[in-house]
Amino acid sequence: MKIALTIAGSDSSAGAGIQADIKTMTLNGVYAESAITALTAQNTTGVYDILESSPEFLKAQLDAIFDDIYPDSVKIGMVSSKALIEVIADCLKERKTKNIVVDPVMVATSGSKLLLDDSIETLMQKLLPLADLLTPNIPEAEILSGIEIKSIDDMEEAAKIISEKFSCKTLIKGGHKLNDANDYLYSEGKGVWFKGERIDNPNTHGTGCTLSSAIAANLSKGFSMEEAIKMAKDFLSAALKDGLNLGKGSGPMNHAFDIKDKYKKLGENR
Numbered sequence: 001m002k003i004a005l006t007i008a009g010s011d012s013s014a015g016a017g018i019q020a021d022i023k024t025m026t027l028n029g030v031y032a033e034s035a036i037t038a039l040t041a042q043n044t045t046g047v048y049d050i051l052e053s054s055p056e057f058l059k060a061q062l063d064a065i066f067d068d069i070y071p072d073s074v075k076i077g078m079v080s081s082k083a084l085i086e087v088i089a090d091c092l093k094e095r096k097t098k099n100i101v102v103d104p105v106m107v108a109t110s111g112s113k114l115l116l117d118d119s120i121e122t123l124m125q126k127l128l129p130l131a132d133l134l135t136p137n138i139p140e141a142e143i144l145s146g147i148e149i150k151s152i153d154d155m156e157e158a159a160k161i162i163s164e165k166f167s168c169k170t171l172i173k174g175g176h177k178l179n180d181a182n183d184y185l186y187s188e189g190k191g192v193w194f195k196g197e198r199i200d201n202p203n204t205h206g207t208g209c210t211l212s213s214a215i216a217a218n219l220s221k222g223f224s225m226e227e228a229i230k231m232a233k234d235f236l237s238a239a240l241k242d243g244l245n246l247g248k249g250s251g252p253m254n255h256a257f258d259i260k261d262k263y264k265k266l267g268e269n270r
């Protein structure tokens with residue numbers, strides 16, 4: 001079985017973060033491992049508290065993982081501080097990790113900061129140049145490229161700037177901010193649009209986490225980057241389309257859309 005590792009924060013409501021990543025990787029047919037950068041007290045209405053892992057404890061988690069079950073891909077999500085970013089960058093270099101997908105999580109859709117302002121520079125210098133793929137949303141892409149994104153042309157230009165700056169493929173997500181569900185990949189001098197069907201569902205908590213971890217799972221299985229992105233978008237759309245409606249705010253998607261009926265039946269005889 002292929003292995004994917006997520007290095008990210010825990011979301012207590014399990015719609016985003018580590019929990020979304022593990023569900024996504026599992027349902028995309030790979031074995032999921034996790035190294036937790038922070039615990040968040042979070043639900044569909046916001047992030048109420050954050051407790052970071054110490055750098056020593058994050059390193060201990062990564063060493064335990066890499067010494068035993070070596071991953072075929074790594075997805076990195078919320079990493080809030082400089083010291084944690086450095087631990088991850090050192091580990092990825094030392095362990096010669098392949099298929100690195102970085103979702104440069106900065107602010108949750110609910111508005112809470114998940115990356116400290118003074119850590120953005122460290123993220124850009126130490127971690128992003130190690131990535132095979134970056135998956136910023138529009139506000140993150142504006143920070144990484146240094147340009148304002150107000151149009152489709154701006155999206156294309158920003159992807160090129162980011163890709164050249166960090167020497168990696170860059171997928172800018174249109175998402176709910178611009179151009180509906182259409183995302184743009186720039187890679188080695190070439191751009192390609194991934195058109196998605198916009199699903200009218202306000203419950204989009206964890207869409208970014210789900211997309212990046214599905215891409216990592218698909219890379220683990222040996223798919224090309226373009227195939228991995230296409231399949232990840234199909235998985236995300238199906239999870240959104242399932243129409244789960246939980247919580248008082250922007251709720252989680254149903255990652256288990258494909259198997260939910262199988263397990264529902266098991267309980268029906270009781």
Ligand SMILES: Nc1ncnc2c1ncn2[C@@H]1O[C@H](COP(=O)(O)OP(=O)(O)O)[C@@H](O)[C@H]1O
Nearest residue numbers: 137173174175176181182197198199207208211
């Ligand atoms: N309503 C929607 N219907 C279909 N796809 C969506 C919708 N909203 C977001 N997406 C897709 O979800 C993925 C994550 O995008 P986005 O929500 O912008 O990321 P983030 O959670 O990092 O802000 C992208 O592929 C985007 O196109």
Ligand SMILES: Cc1ncc(COP(=O)(O)OP(=O)(O)O)c(N)n1
Nearest residue numbers: 009016017108109205206207208209
């Ligand atoms: C612990 C944790 N990590 C990441 C996020 C952000 O999730 P994302 O899928 O990028 O976007 P929203 O869910 O905020 O729309 C998070 N909220 N918590």
